[in-house]
Every structure is written in structure tokens, then in C-alpha cells.
Amino acid sequence: MSIRSIWKSRLIIAAITATTVLPATRCLSEDGIDTRSKLTVSATADTKVAPDSVTLRFAIESREEKVTDAARKTSEQVTRVVQFLKARGIEARDIRTESVVLSPIYPSGQKGQYAKQGYSNQASQGFGDLFSDEPQIQATQTEAPQPTVRDQLQQNQPIGYSASRQLTIMVRDIKQFEAIYTGILERGVNSIAGIQWMNSDQIQHRRAARMKAVAAAYEKASDMAGALDAKVKRVLSVQESHRGSDPFGNSMQLFGSESDGGSIEAGMMTISASVQVVFELSDTEFDN
Numbered sequence: 001m002s003i004r005s006i007w008k009s010r011l012i013i014a015a016i017t018a019t020t021v022l023p024a025t026r027c028l029s030e031d032g033i034d035t036r037s038k039l040t041v042s043a044t045a046d047t048k049v050a051p052d053s054v055t056l057r058f059a060i061e062s063r064e065e066k067v068t069d070a071a072r073k074t075s076e077q078v079t080r081v082v083q084f085l086k087a088r089g090i091e092a093r094d095i096r097t098e099s100v101v102l103s104p105i106y107p108s109g110q111k112g113q114y115a116k117q118g119y120s121n122q123a124s125q126g127f128g129d130l131f132s133d134e135p136q137i138q139a140t141q142t143e144a145p146q147p148t149v150r151d152q153l154q155q156n157q158p159i160g161y162s163a164s165r166q167l168t169i170m171v172r173d174i175k176q177f178e179a180i181y182t183g184i185l186e187r188g189v190n191s192i193a194g195i196q197w198m199n200s201d202q203i204q205h206r207r208a209a210r211m212k213a214v215a216a217a218y219e220k221a222s223d224m225a226g227a228l229d230a231k232v233k234r235v236l237s238v239q240e241s242h243r244g245s246d247p248f249g250n251s252m253q254l255f256g257s258e259s260d261g262g263s264i265e266a267g268m269m270t271i272s273a274s275v276q277v278v279f280e281l282s283d284t285e286f287d288n
Contacts, residue, residue, distance in 0.1 A: 037281040038236065041220045044274040045212030047205045051197035051266050053172045057098065058184060059191040061164035063105060070163035071102060077188030078165055084183050085169060094170040101165075104158030166193060174266060197269045209273035210240065217277040225281055233282035241274035 060077045064070035085095060171177045199205060218232070225232050 036236075037230065039221055039224060039232070039279045039281055040276065041217050041224065041279070042241075042274065042276045043213045043217035043220055044272060045209045045216055047209040047212070047271045048268045049199050049201075049205050049271065051199050051269050052174055053170065053198045053200060054174055054177050054266070055168060055170045055196040055198060056177075056181070057166065057168045057193040057195070058189045059164055059166040059193060060188050061162060061190055063160055063162050065160045067102065067104075067161040067163075070161040074163040074165055078167070080187045081167075081184050081189060084187055085180065088176060088180055088183070089173070090169060090171065090180070094172070096168045098166040098168055099164075102161065102163050105160040105162055106156065106158050164191075177266075197266055199269065199271075202271065205271045206273060209271050210275070213273045213275045214238070214277070217275055218279075221277065221279045225279075228281075230281040233280045236278040236280050238278075239276045241276060 060074055060081065062070045062073040062077065064073060082095060086092070169180075171180055221232050
């Protein structure tokens with residue numbers, strides 16, 4: 001290859017490179033500020049599905065005079081509940097102990113405070129008394145003996161103890177949930193902390209909701225751009241908004257309630273997806 005051909009090839013490559021980077025540099029002003037016209041929109045879409053499984057969080061608490069009695073009674077009740085759950089087909093992998101709590105119980109209103117000192121005046125101490133020839137009656141001060149650590153411990157003696165355990169179970173056959181719910185209450189469960197309805201195909205339903213949210217964002221952006229005599233040119237960024245991580249919170253809204261007959265209705269659950277999309281606009285009077 002001749003030297004002339006080599007230089008010709010290099011000029012062609014340089015021209016292609018310059019053509020490629022030119023659109024990016026046109027978006028910035030001399031001060032390095034992005035001059036593109038942008039439109040930011042947010043959109044949310046919901047998908048309603050029927051749940052096919054449920055997760056239940058509950059607790060068993062016992063209160064006894066002795067700490068060992070409280071712990072033993074709670075352990076016995078938990079054993080009965082777990083045996084019942086396994087007999088109903090709940091597998092060990094779907095039973096989880098969330099917390100174990102043991103705490104003292106004190107009498108209501110007990111503060112355990114000592115009065116450090118008290119003051120009492122035998123006579124009024126006005127300004128006139130300062131210039132009076134009458135002998136002044138001094139204020140008396142009384143002090144209670146400083147309590148020792150032993151005194152404080154004895155004053156704050158508990159009257160009993162509370163032992164509790166919190167468990168979470170997953171019922172994969174939703175038809176059994178009502179019978180399981182009634183059964184654990186009969187075997188010592190005295191606190192229900194939360195319930196979460198779920199669907200085995202939840203990922204696909206959330207994906208569908210996400211696609212609907214993106215389509216809604218584009219539709220909203222097109223309407224707003226048209227009102228401004230502009231057009232949506234392209235997408236600059238997309239961000240999905242995530243909700244709280246608490247599975248027993250409001251991440252899934254439950255429709256339906258307990259009927260008059262006492263049955264627990266699953267109703268419909270709502271799976272939501274929210275996105276925020278930044279679009280670039282074209283053909284506006286603001287274009288540079």
C-alpha cells in the first residue's frame with residue numbers, strides 16, 4: 001500500500017469518528033451544561049391476582065410467678081402448636097422461630113425512686129423579715145439515707161415473668177389456612193402479629209405490572225409533550241421505585257375481610273410497580 005493510500009484511510013477513519021461524537025457534544029453548552037429539553041414522569045400500575053399461599057406470624061406468651069415456670073409453659077405450648085402444624089402437612093422448612101423473649105413483670109406504677117432530700121419552711125421569708133429585729137426561723141432540711149444498690153434491687157423486685165416466642169409459618173395450601181388458624185389458637189397462640197397473602201407466580205405478575213407502568217409513563221409523556229407542541233424523542237433514564245421491605249406491611253393491599261360466619265376470605269391481592277422515566281423532547285421552541 002502506498003503512503004497516499006495510508007493517509008487516505010486515516011482521513012476516512014477520522015471523519016467517521018468525528019461524525020460519531022458530534023451528536024453528544026451538541027447537547028452541552030460552552031459551560032458544560034446539558035441543554036436538552038427533558039420531561040420527567042412517574043407512573044404506577046397494578047395487577048390484581050388471587051393468592052394461593054399465605055404466611056402467618058404469631059406469638060405465644062406465658063406469664064408465671066417463677067421464670068422457669070413461664071419458660072417451661074411457653075415451650076410446652078410451642079411444642080403442641082408445632083406438632084399440630086406438622087400433622088396438618090406443614091413442613092419443617094415452613095416453620096421458623098423469629099424471636100425468643102424473657103422479661104420480668106413489675107407492679108403497676110412502681111418507680112423505685114428515693115426522695116433525696118426535702119425542705120420545709122417554718123415561717124414566711126419575705127423582704128420585711130430581712131430587716132426585722134425578730135429572730136429568724138431557719139428552714140429545716142431533712143435528708144433520706146442514701147440507698148445502696150442492694151436496697152434498690154430489693155425495691156424493684158418483679159412480681160412475675162413473661163416468656164414469649166414469635167413464629168412464622170407458611171401455608172402453601174390456602175384451603176387449609178382457616179383450619180390451621182383455628183387450631184393454633186386452640187393450642188395456646190394468643191397474639192397474631194401479621195398476615196401476608198402470596199401468589200406462587202408472583203414474579204411474573206410483578207413483571208407484568210412493571211411493563212404496564214412503563215407503558216403508562218410513555219403515554220403520559222406523549223400527552224404532556226403534545227400539549228407543549230413537542231415530541232418524545234427518546235428515553236434518557238428509567239428508575240423503578242421500590243417499597244418497604246417489611247413483608248407484613250402495606251407492600252400488598254388485601255381486599256376482602258372476615259365474613260359474618262367467621263371464615264377468613266383471601267380476596268384479591270394487588271401487586272404494584274412504580275417507575276420514573278426521563279424523556280428527551282424534540283421539535284420544541286427550546287431546542288438549541
